[in-house]
Amino acid sequence: MNDITEGLRAAFWLLVSFDAELWEISLRSLKVSLSAVVIACAIAVPLGTWLAVQRFAFRRTVIAVMNALMGLPPVVVGLMVYILLSRSGPFGVLGLLFTPTAMVIAQVVIITPLIASITHQAMRELWAEYHDLLISLNTSKWQRVRTLMWDGRRALLTAALAGFGRAIGEVGAIMVVGGNIDHATRVLTTAIALETGKGDFALALGLGFVLIGLAVCVSLVTHALSQTERRGRW
Amino acid sequence: MVRVLPVELRGAVVRRRGRAILGPVDLTLAGEGLTCVLGPNGAGKTTLLRVMHGIERLSGGTVGYGLPEREALRRQGFVFQAPIVLRRTVAENLAYPLRLAGAGRADAARACADWGGRIGLGAVLDQPAQRLSGGEKQMLALGRALISGPDLLFLDEPCASLDGRATAAIEGLLRAARESRTRIIMATHDLAQARRLADEVIFLRNGQVERHCAAEAFFAAPQSAAEEAFLKGDILQ
Numbered sequence: 001m002n003d004i005t006e007g008l009r010a011a012f013w014l015l016v017s018f019d020a021e022l023w024e025i026s027l028r029s030l031k032v033s034l035s036a037v038v039i040a041c042a043i044a045v046p047l048g049t050w051l052a053v054q055r056f057a058f059r060r061t062v063i064a065v066m067n068a069l070m071g072l073p074p075v076v077v078g079l080m081v082y083i084l085l086s087r088s089g090p091f092g093v094l095g096l097l098f099t100p101t102a103m104v105i106a107q108v109v110i111i112t113p114l115i116a117s118i119t120h121q122a123m124r125e126l127w128a129e130y131h132d133l134l135i136s137l138n139t140s141k142w143q144r145v146r147t148l149m150w151d152g153r154r155a156l157l158t159a160a161l162a163g164f165g166r167a168i169g170e171v172g173a174i175m176v177v178g179g180n181i182d183h184a185t186r187v188l189t190t191a192i193a194l195e196t197g198k199g200d201f202a203l204a205l206g207l208g209f210v211l212i213g214l215a216v217c218v219s220l221v222t223h224a225l226s227q228t229e230r231r232g233r234w
Numbered sequence: 235m236v237r238v239l240p241v242e243l244r245g246a247v248v249r250r251r252g253r254a255i256l257g258p259v260d261l262t263l264a265g266e267g268l269t270c271v272l273g274p275n276g277a278g279k280t281t282l283l284r285v286m287h288g289i290e291r292l293s294g295g296t297v298g299y300g301l302p303e304r305e306a307l308r309r310q311g312f313v314f315q316a317p318i319v320l321r322r323t324v325a326e327n328l329a330y331p332l333r334l335a336g337a338g339r340a341d342a343a344r345a346c347a348d349w350g351g352r353i354g355l356g357a358v359l360d361q362p363a364q365r366l367s368g369g370e371k372q373m374l375a376l377g378r379a380l381i382s383g384p385d386l387l388f389l390d391e392p393c394a395s396l397d398g399r400a401t402a403a404i405e406g407l408l409r410a411a412r413e414s415r416t417r418i419i420m421a422t423h424d425l426a427q428a429r430r431l432a433d434e435v436i437f438l439r440n441g442q443v444e445r446h447c448a449a450e451a452f453f454a455a456p457q458s459a460a461e462e463a464f465l466k467g468d469i470l471q
Contacts, residue, residue, distance in 0.1 A: 129318065135289045136312040137331055138304070151321045 007205020011213075014206050022207075026214060029187040032100050032174070033167040034218075036107035037115075040167075041160050044112045048119025048159075049145045049152075052127045063120065069113035074106075078176030081106045085177065098179040103187070106173035111163035118162055122155030123148050157226055161219050168215050188214070239309055239385040239417060240264040241286050245295035248281050248441075256281045256441040258295060267433030268408065268418040270449065272425070274464065277438040279421035280315070283388045286419065287312050308335075311379030315391045317371040319363040324355050327363045327374055331382045345381055352410075353377035354403060369400030376404060380411055387411060389420040393427065405431060425465065429453060437461060 014022045051063060083089050085097040085105075096102045126148050134144050149156065171189035178185035180194060188211045195204035240263060247257035256278040263269060263286075271279045284290035285297055288307050299306030311331075320327050328349055329342040337345070350356040353373040358366070363374055372392055379387060389408075393401040408431060412418055422428055428435065432449035439460055445452065456462040 126321075130320070132289065132312075132314055133318040133320075136287060136310075136314075137334060138307040139334060143334060147320070 003201045003205060006202035007209060010202045010206030011209035012206075014210065022210065024183065025186050025188055025191050026210060028100065028185075029168060029189070029211070030214065030218070032103045032187060033107060033164055035104045036111060036167045037160055037164045039104070040108045040112040040115050040163055041156075043108075044114075044116035044163075045119050045149060045156055045159070046145065048116040048121075049123045049148050050141075051116075051120050052123035052148065053141065053144050066113050066120070067117050070117050072110055072113065074110055074170055074172035075176065077109050078106050078173030081109065081173065081177050097177060098181060098185060100178070100185060102177040103174040103185060106177045107167045107170060110170060110173060111167050114166055115159045115163040118159035119156060122152050122159070126152045126155075153226070157222060161222060164218060165215055168211065168218075239306060240300050241386070241419075242298045242300070243285065243295065244298075246285055246292055246297060247294040248278075248285060248290060249293040254293075254441055256285065259285075259441075259443055261436070261443055261446060263417075263419065266412075266415055266417055268412050268420065268431050269434045269436060270428040270432035271419065271421040271436045271438060272428055272464070273438035275423075278441040279438055280390050281441075282436075282438060283312075283390050283419065283421055287388050309385040311382070311384035311387045313372070313375050313379050313387070313389045313392050315394055317368070317375040319366070319371050319374060322363060323360050324350065324363050324366070324374060325359040328359075328378055328381055331378060335382060349377045349381050353407065369396045369403075372396060372400065373403060373407075376407055380407065380416070383414075384416055386417045386419070389418065391421050391423060393422070393424065401427070425467075437464070 013019075051059065051066075081102060082097065084091050085094070085102050086092055087097075096105070127144075130144075130148065130151075134147060139147070169189060171193055174185075174187060175190050175193065178187070178190065180186050180190040186194075188207055192204045192207045192211070195201075195207065241261075242263075243259050243261040245257070246259045246261075248255050259282065271282060273279050281290055285292060287310055288297060288303065289312070301309075320330060322330070325343070325346045328346040329337075332342040332345055346359060347356070350359045353376065355366075355370060355374060355377070358370075363371065366374060376389075376392060393404055396404070405427070408418060408420070420431070428449070435445070435447060435449050435452040436443055437445040437452065445457060445461060452461070453465065456465055
């Protein structure tokens with residue numbers, strides 16, 4: 001209990017004193033995770049929707065694999081991305097290892113199946129509702145996908161926020177590919193891991209509360225901007 | 235301009251799990267007017283409409299329109315028994331087929347305002363369509379099917395479970411559409427409605443077309459025991 005109180009106090013002081021390092025790692029956390037979410041959504045949302053409307057051989061297998069990939073162990077993803085980006089790896093020449101870009105790549109790999117699966121589930125239900133109408137209106141595949149994505153945008157927002165939640169709270173993969181380098185790749189989760197390792201539980205908890213606050217704020221701002229709860233709208 | 239879009243079925247068969255639920259059907263629908271598809275439950279009325287509209291996969295036979303299929307389907311509309319409304323406003327629902335066809339926002343908005351009034355939903359154009367009552371949803375579905383001026387309109391029991399007022403409103407729209415030379419093919423259980431509206435009748439039983447004739451002839455002179463029993467309201471096995 002004492003640790004939690006100390007943590008809350010530490011979080012409060014870090015915020016009110018505009019601690020420069022806290023702002024730096026918070027902004028880096030946001031930048032990395034939001035970039036990963038944007039890229040993952042660009043891949044996963046059309047993919048999940050397309051899987052809902054398209055019939056092809058091995059479709060069920062693809063969906064099963066996609067669902068299974070939701071549980072990808074982040075450390076293993078980090079290790080694979082590390083090998084690919086290391087000097088001896090196929091993309092070593094790009095010099096991306098231990099940069100925020102490598103962290104974004106790792107997070108994209110982790111959250112894309114999650115967003116695609118949630119998208120697919122939501123779009124499958126909407127497609128069942130719209131199927132006869134969209135077929136009878138002689139719509140093209142692309143028009144169907146666009147209609148479902150637009151009318152199912154609230155579910156897609158949920159999928160994106162779930163991806164963001166997983167990304168911003170992720171530590172294993174970004175620790176491996178980012179290296180937790182001060183002023184370069186340190187983010188809130190890796191800082192928490194570092195402070196915990198050093199035994200500074202109060203600071204670690206403080207950073208944890210800031211992380212939770214950040215995730216909640218992003219969710220609230222997203223809902224407010226997209227007006228999902230506006231009266232009479234979906 | 236006469237906009238007849240003929241529908242021609244040749245040996246059309248639909249099987250599900252090895253059982254033929256429709257056909258083989260040979261049928262040609264040409265000319266104008268309103269055709270009612272009648273028959274007991276399970277006769278294949280809905281399946282026949284879906285086959286004619288090209289949204290039901292045939293197990294055998296063909297369906298043709300005298301036009302390339304894509305062009306023919308573009309000139310058709312379909313209203314389902316359970317109205318399907320998009321999770322959008324009434325106006326956006328009405329505008330949807332126009333926008334699909336490439337109409338601009340201003341043109342679509344003008345058409346929506348016009349059709350909103352015609353279907354009695356002018357005051358709720360900016361309301362979410364899913365908040366409408368069942369009858370209003372069916373009016374919206376009908377308006378959405380008619381807004382792009384189809385040559386051929388299919389309706390699958392559009393007035394099922396609607397009250398007299400909503401039924402009268404829908405029948406008014408159908409009469410107006412028929413006068414503007416939209417060919418209408420409608421499945422219905424309501425014999426009184428068929429008498430009021432039909433120019434010709436297709437009587438289906440056990441997936442087979444038992445009779446295809448002028449409505450007057452059908453109601454005046456049934457040609458089989460099944461037709462007679464159906465017109466009397468007896469239960470057909």
